[in-house]
Amino acid sequence: xxxxxxxxxxxxxxxxxxxxxxxxxWGSKFISAGSPRxxxxxxxxxxxxxxxxxxxxxxxxxxxxxxxxxxxxxxxRGRIPPAEGVDIMLALDTxxxxxAEDLPPNRLEAAKSAASDFIKQRVHDRIGAVVFGGAxxxxxxxxxxxxxxxxFIDSAYLHMTRTDGTAxxxxxxxxxxxxKNGKSKSKxxxxxxxxxxxxxxxxxxxxAAKTAAAYEIxxxxxxxxxxxxxxxxxxxxxxxxxxxxxxxxxGTLLEIAKTTGxxxxxxxxxxxxxxxxxxxxSLEKTRFEVKAANYSDQHQPLLAAALALLALTFILExxxxxxxx
Numbered sequence: 001x002x003x004x005x006x007x008x009x010x011x012x013x014x015x016x017x018x019x020x021x022x023x024x025x026w027g028s029k030f031i032s033a034g035s036p037r038x039x040x041x042x043x044x045x046x047x048x049x050x051x052x053x054x055x056x057x058x059x060x061x062x063x064x065x066x067x068x069x070x071x072x073x074x075x076x077r078g079r080i081p082p083a084e085g086v087d088i089m090l091a092l093d094t095x096x097x098x099x100a101e102d103l104p105p106n107r108l109e110a111a112k113s114a115a116s117d118f119i120k121q122r123v124h125d126r127i128g129a130v131v132f133g134g135a136x137x138x139x140x141x142x143x144x145x146x147x148x149x150x151x152f153i154d155s156a157y158l159h160m161t162r163t164d165g166t167a168x169x170x171x172x173x174x175x176x177x178x179x180k181n182g183k184s185k186s187k188x189x190x191x192x193x194x195x196x197x198x199x200x201x202x203x204x205x206x207x208a209a210k211t212a213a214a215y216e217i218x219x220x221x222x223x224x225x226x227x228x229x230x231x232x233x234x235x236x237x238x239x240x241x242x243x244x245x246x247x248x249x250x251g252t253l254l255e256i257a258k259t260t261g262x263x264x265x266x267x268x269x270x271x272x273x274x275x276x277x278x279x280x281x282s283l284e285k286t287r288f289e290v291k292a293a294n295y296s297d298q299h300q301p302l303l304a305a306a307l308a309l310l311a312l313t314f315i316l317e318x319x320x321x322x323x324x325x
Contacts, residue, residue, distance in 0.1 A: 002072070002073055003070040003071060003072055003073070004070070004071035004073055004297075005069060005070050005071050006070060007070075008066055008069040008070040008071075009066070009067075009070050011066045011069070012063060012066050015059055015062050015063055015066065016063075018059065019056065019059045054313055054316075054317060057309050057310075057312065057313040058310070058313060060309055061306040061307075061309045061310045061313075062306075064302045064303070064305050064306035064309070065302070065303070065306045067299075067302050068299040068302040068303045068306065069299075070299075071297055071299050072297075072298045072299060072302070073296060073297055073298060074296045074298050085122075085123070085124040085125035085126065085184060085186075086122075086125040086126075086184060086186040086187070086188060086284050087125070087126045087128075087142055087179055087182045087184040087186070087187045087188070088122070088125055088126070088127050088128070088187075088188045088189075088190065088284070089127075089128045089129065089130060089142070089175040089178060089179055089187075089188070089189050089190070090115055090127070090128070090129045090130070090153070090189075090190050090192070091129075091130045091131075091132065091136075091171045091172065091174075091175050091189055091190065091191045091192065092108075092111060092112075092115070092129060092130070092131050092132070092139075092153075092156055092192055093108075093111075093131075093132060093133070093166060093171075093192055093193035093194060093195070093224075094108060094131045094132065094133055094156055094157065094158055094159065094160040094161065095132075095133040095134070095158075095159070095164075095165070095166050095193075095194075095195065096133075096158055096159050096164075096232070097166075097194055097195055097232065097244055097247070098111070098158060098194055098224075099158050099232050099233060100194065100225070100226075100230035100231065100232050100244060101230065101231055101232070101233065102225065102226030102230040102231075102268075102269075103224060103225075103226065103267070103268075103269060103270050103273065104270065106233075107194050107224050107225065108156070108157075108158055110224070110270045110273055111192050111224055111273070112153050112154065112156060113270075114270070114273045114274050114276075114277045115153050115190075115192075115277070116150055116153055116154065117274065117277065118190075118277040118280070118281055119146055119149055119150055119153070120146070120150075121281050122146070122281075124144070125144075126142040126143060126144055126182070126184070127140070127142065127143060127144075127146065127149045128140050128141050128142040128143065128149070128175075128178055128179075129149065129152055129153060129156075130171055130174045130175045130178075131156055131160050131161060132161060132166070132167055132168070132170060132171035132174070133159060133160065133161040133162075133163050133164065133165065133166065133167070134161060134163030134164045134165035134166070134167055134199045134200065135161045135163045135167055135170060135200065136161070136167055136170040136171040136173070136174040136200070137161055137174070138174060138178060139152050139156065139160075140152035140153070141178065142178060142179070142182065163199075164199070165198050165199030165200070166193060166195040166196060166197055166198055166199065167197065167199050167200025167201075167202075168191070168193060168196075168197035168200070168205040168208075168252075168256075169197055169200050169201070169202030169203065169204060169205035169207065169208040170200035170201055170202055170208075171191065171193075172189065172191065172202075172205055172208035172209060172211075172212060172219065172256070173201075173202055173208045173211065175189045175191075175212075175217075176189070176208070176211055176212045176215060176217055179215070179217050180215040180217070186218075186284065187215070187216065187217040187218070188217070188218050188219075188220065188262075188280075188284050189212065189217060189218070189219045189220070189260075190219075190220045190222065190280060191219055191220070191221045191222065191253075191256070192222045192224055193221075193222075193223065193224065193248075193253070194223065194224050194225040194247075194248060195225075195247045195248060195249070196247055196248070196249030196252065197249070197252065205252060205256055206252065206255050206256060206259060209255070209256040209257075209259040209260055210259055212259075212260050213259050213260045213261070217260060218260050218261050218262045218284075219256055219257055219259075219260040219262040220257065220262045220263055220264075220265070220280050221253040221254070221256050221257045221262065221263075221264045221265070222264075222265050222266075222267060222273070222276055223248045223250055223253055223264070223265070223266045223267065224267050224273060225246060225247075225248045225267075225268070226246075226268045226269065227246065227268055228246055229243045229244065229245055229246065230243070230244055230246070231243055231244075232244055248266075250264070250266065263280075263283075265279075
């Protein structure tokens with residue numbers, strides 16, 4: 001809160017001085033002009049009210065009018081979003097091994113939940129998604145419609161591409177193809193997988209990462225797998241689970257991230273996965289410009305209160321506090 005005319009506050013000094021002076025004399029006895037009755041020994045409520053209310057009510061109204069003259073203003077500062085935010089492509093592994101339950105309820109569902117929370121925290125950034133197994137395909141084009149992006153992420157399922165294997169190089173290439181022509185200054189791929197690249201048109205995913213780097217696209221690689229063997233449900237009541245060995249290629253994922261100026265993270269449980277997305281969210285935050293302050297006058301309530309107080313004083317003086325001529 002600030003005042004547009006702070007000099008007007010100096011007018012409060014004589015008003016307050018007069019109020020203090022009158023207050024020091026308030027204990028004196030008063031009587032209505034022309035009253036035939038003698039001065040009462042103990043003043044009644046009406047005489048007490050008559051002795052101080054009109055003066056102090058007018059003084060209070062003058063204080064309110066002075067404050068209104070000073071024009072109190074509320075300062076509001078806003079943020080202007082940039083013309084372009086960050087373009088983010090989520091590359092999600094949907095190979096059958098993502099059914100492993102070391103990240104409850106399974107790796108894929110944990111990845112989808114963490115990705116959804118990430119999307120909900122973005123502002124003015126375009127989000128898209130690529131899913132991959134033995135091949136890669138676009139699941140959601142870059143969009144500002146976060147509700148649609150969340151629906152696409154939620155609809156991802158195991159073995160979605162209907163091809164066996166893990167084609168990390170193809171996933172990166174597909175994501176790059178949909179990011180490279182964007183106008184955003186910052187472009188990001190968040191690659192999430194639980195394995196190693198073992199198939200696809202691009203056999204070496206680091207080559208795809210170099211292509212991403214050429215387009216100034218940064219890759220954050222997330223390895224989502226617990227340490228050691230993991231159980232995968234079979235749907236067979238006679239043999240409900242089979243065990244898979246840990247097959248996360250940390251070295252390649254680290255090289256992919258370093259090639260593009262990104263980071264590699266390992267998530268062995270869901271809280272770690274959430275923390276990783278939170279860190280990426282803070283690293284790739286869209287910058288907002290602070291716009292000039294807006295000022296809105298707040299003097300109207302003060303004027304209304306002063307007028308109401310003066311009106312009340314006038315009515316009381318003509319009715320309850322009326323004097324006999």
